[in-house]
Amino acid sequence: xxxxxxxxxxxALKKEIGFYxxxxxxxxxxxxxxxxxxxxxxxxxxxxxxxxxSLELYVRELPLLVxxxxxxxxxxxxxxxxxAYETALVQDLVDFVDGYFPTIAEGxxxxxxxxxxxxxxxxxxxxxxxxxxCSVTAHSGVHxxxxxxxxxxxxxxxxxxLPTHELxxxxxxxxxxxxxxxxxAPAIRIDCGLDDRLLQHNRRLHDHLTKLGLxxxxxxxxxxxxxxxxxxxxxxxxxxxCRVLGINT
Numbered sequence: 001x002x003x004x005x006x007x008x009x010x011x012a013l014k015k016e017i018g019f020y021x022x023x024x025x026x027x028x029x030x031x032x033x034x035x036x037x038x039x040x041x042x043x044x045x046x047x048x049x050x051x052x053x054s055l056e057l058y059v060r061e062l063p064l065l066v067x068x069x070x071x072x073x074x075x076x077x078x079x080x081x082x083x084a085y086e087t088a089l090v091q092d093l094v095d096f097v098d099g100y101f102p103t104i105a106e107g108x109x110x111x112x113x114x115x116x117x118x119x120x121x122x123x124x125x126x127x128x129x130x131x132x133x134c135s136v137t138a139h140s141g142v143h144x145x146x147x148x149x150x151x152x153x154x155x156x157x158x159x160x161x162l163p164t165h166e167l168x169x170x171x172x173x174x175x176x177x178x179x180x181x182x183x184x185a186p187a188i189r190i191d192c193g194l195d196d197r198l199l200q201h202n203r204r205l206h207d208h209l210t211k212l213g214l215x216x217x218x219x220x221x222x223x224x225x226x227x228x229x230x231x232x233x234x235x236x237x238x239x240x241x242c243r244v245l246g247i248n249t
Contacts, residue, residue, distance in 0.1 A: 031102030039118030076121030079161025113137035137237035188216035193223035
């Protein structure tokens with residue numbers, strides 16, 4: 001498997017940023033390939049999935065491109081008078097990857113997932129842009145961070161970046177789930193560890209999606225908010241995405 005480490009100028013962020021692309025071993029087939037965008041958590045960066053898991057081993061035999069973006073500590077949001085990490089990912093990075101790599105540049109062949117901050121980010125982005133992503137997976141997501149909150153409830157720099165109820169709502173997976181037609185929603189899979197401090201965030205979102213009639217998978221497993229848990233269960237997330245994409249594993 002080839003791993004490309006790239007730096008490019010992102011228009012939304014107005015600066016150069018780095019990311020990884022994992023290219024499949026099945027290069028003899030030439031592509032084009034579906035793409036999996038995998039997001040990191042608050043205390044990490046785009047290198048974390050490669051440093052702390054066996055992700056490369058899990059995807060090396062699959063006809064699938066994996067992109068590891070950087071989200072800084074901004075919860076993949078467009079902040080007012082600040083970084084626009086949602087647009088940076090959904091528009092600029094996706095367009096860059098589709099322009100330079102052998103991808104199937106359509107929403108039906110693009111999936112997204114993440115852990116913790118990245119789990120919430122993936123869920124938010126998947127629900128907000130179902131035309132761009134057909135499948136969402138979230139491990140240990142901090143899904144209720146913005147739900148029923150006021151700007152005063154949010155820690156800086158997000159308090160300054162999301163200073164109104166409207167901006168908080170636009171980044172709240174609970175509210176976004178209420179806006180989407182269930183027939184248009186992406187495939188959704190959520191999991192969390194039984195010893196994870198964010199377990200209630202995940203249970204609340206699961207209950208909310210169930211009440212709305214949004215189809216999804218929900219799982220709880222032994223484990224906490226840590227890399228051994230995510231290393232194990234990202235394998236199930238990959239399998240979930242592959243089923244949606246029609247990839248035989």
